[in-house]
Amino acid sequence: MPIAGKATLTQYIIEERRRHPGATGALNALITDVSLACKAISRKVALGALGDVLGSASTQNVQGEEQKTLDVLSNDMFLRANEWGGHVAGMVSEEMEEPYLPPQQQYPRGKYLLLFDPLDGSSNIDVNVAVGSIFSILRAPTPEADAKPEDFLQPGTEQVGAGYAIYGPSTMLVLTLGNGTHAFTLDPQLGEWVLSHPNLSIPRQTSEFAINASNSRFWEPAVKRYVDECLAGKEGPRGIDFNMRWIASLVAETHRILMRGGVFMYPRDSKEAGRDGRLRLLYEANPISFLIEQAGGMASTGRRRLMAVEPESIHQRIGFVFGSSDEVARVEAYHSEEPQDTYQAPLFGKRGLFATAA
Numbered sequence: 001m002p003i004a005g006k007a008t009l010t011q012y013i014i015e016e017r018r019r020h021p022g023a024t025g026a027l028n029a030l031i032t033d034v035s036l037a038c039k040a041i042s043r044k045v046a047l048g049a050l051g052d053v054l055g056s057a058s059t060q061n062v063q064g065e066e067q068k069t070l071d072v073l074s075n076d077m078f079l080r081a082n083e084w085g086g087h088v089a090g091m092v093s094e095e096m097e098e099p100y101l102p103p104q105q106q107y108p109r110g111k112y113l114l115l116f117d118p119l120d121g122s123s124n125i126d127v128n129v130a131v132g133s134i135f136s137i138l139r140a141p142t143p144e145a146d147a148k149p150e151d152f153l154q155p156g157t158e159q160v161g162a163g164y165a166i167y168g169p170s171t172m173l174v175l176t177l178g179n180g181t182h183a184f185t186l187d188p189q190l191g192e193w194v195l196s197h198p199n200l201s202i203p204r205q206t207s208e209f210a211i212n213a214s215n216s217r218f219w220e221p222a223v224k225r226y227v228d229e230c231l232a233g234k235e236g237p238r239g240i241d242f243n244m245r246w247i248a249s250l251v252a253e254t255h256r257i258l259m260r261g262g263v264f265m266y267p268r269d270s271k272e273a274g275r276d277g278r279l280r281l282l283y284e285a286n287p288i289s290f291l292i293e294q295a296g297g298m299a300s301t302g303r304r305r306l307m308a309v310e311p312e313s314i315h316q317r318i319g320f321v322f323g324s325s326d327e328v329a330r331v332e333a334y335h336s337e338e339p340q341d342t343y344q345a346p347l348f349g350k351r352g353l354f355a356t357a358a
């Protein structure tokens with residue numbers, strides 16, 4: 001029985017399965033397991049200091065980043081919730097250098113690959129700002145066998161499902177199975193995800209952008225030009241005032257854009273040699289792109305469709321621009337119009353607002 005006329009997550013995925021007559025139910029079961037991990041993480045996050053889970057784990061992950069206690073705990077919850085069902089052939093996590101294969105003697109191998117960022121935006125935990133978990137589901141090239149590292153290197157267009165949970169004032173799960181993007185709110189009393197926002201749709205136009213402006217001296221000319229024009233407001237070439245946001249939590253920024261539009265940029269920059277961007281392709285940018293496209297938005301590297309990128313390594317980083325389609329298309333156009341070092345931005349010059357030279 002739907003709750004207050006709204007479907008639950010279980011009812012929604014059963015209904016979705018009817019579109020695929022040959023389906024075995026394994027994908028539904030996997031999504032249920034993922035959503036269970038998210039409920040467990042939500043409980044831990046909500047306890048905050050009382051759960052004794054804040055602060056650093058005093059370890060580093062494969063990318064050399066400090067691991068928070070909750071990063072490690074959340075990773076463990078994802079692994080435990082998803083290994084026993086026998087639906088995955090292997091998992092890739094931000095927190096683990098190599099793909100994880102569930103112990104063979106205990107758990108059977110399934111036909112899916114699960115890739116996840118168990119806790120996204122973890123620099124925000126200690127200050128009680130929204131964080132989340134992001135996941136992507138691919139088909140295992142060899143079902144029922146141990147997944148090989150190269151099996152995970154599939155472009156985002158191959159995803160069969162993707163989503164995130166956001167642990168904010170309310171806990172929500174936002175999901176796509178390739179048939180629209182839908183948001184479920186967790187009813188904490190019932191422990192049920194209830195379909196509160198079906199068929200999300202991102203407006204094509206927006207006057208809100210999100211970027212970490214402290215990186216401005218490392219940006220490429222096209223990004224400088226785009227931001228500069230937004231900052232120039234009514235008097236500038238865009239002729240409107242823009243609003244700016246930066247939460248430093250990809251799930252929270254994505255959620256805002258899915259709810260009211262906007263554009264997010266963590267573009268390729270020159271901050272660290274040999275690094276294309278900040279965000280990870282397989283378990284951050286690809287699943288967010290799938291959700292954004294299914295809600296009518298655009299997701300790009302800044303130059304081309306992000307989900308078309310052929311991955312080269314499991315922890316690969318990438319430039320990422322997504323949101324309202326008119327703005328993302330504009331950023332792509334600026335990249336093709338502005339070859340390196342051509343744009344002399346007034347706001348980024350010697351005496352500008354974001355001065356780049358002393």
Ligand SMILES: O=P(O)(O)OC[C@H]1O[C@](O)(COP(=O)(O)O)[C@@H](O)[C@@H]1O
Nearest residue numbers: 117119120121122123212248249250
């Ligand atoms: O610290 P910065 O440069 O503002 O970067 C923030 C970005 O880093 C992230 O926190 C990276 O995710 P993790 O916390 O999972 O490493 C994103 O959520 C966010 O968009």
Ligand SMILES: [Mg+2]
Nearest residue numbers: 117119120121
């Ligand atoms: Mg992350």
Ligand SMILES: [Mg+2]
Nearest residue numbers: 094117119120
């Ligand atoms: Mg993370």
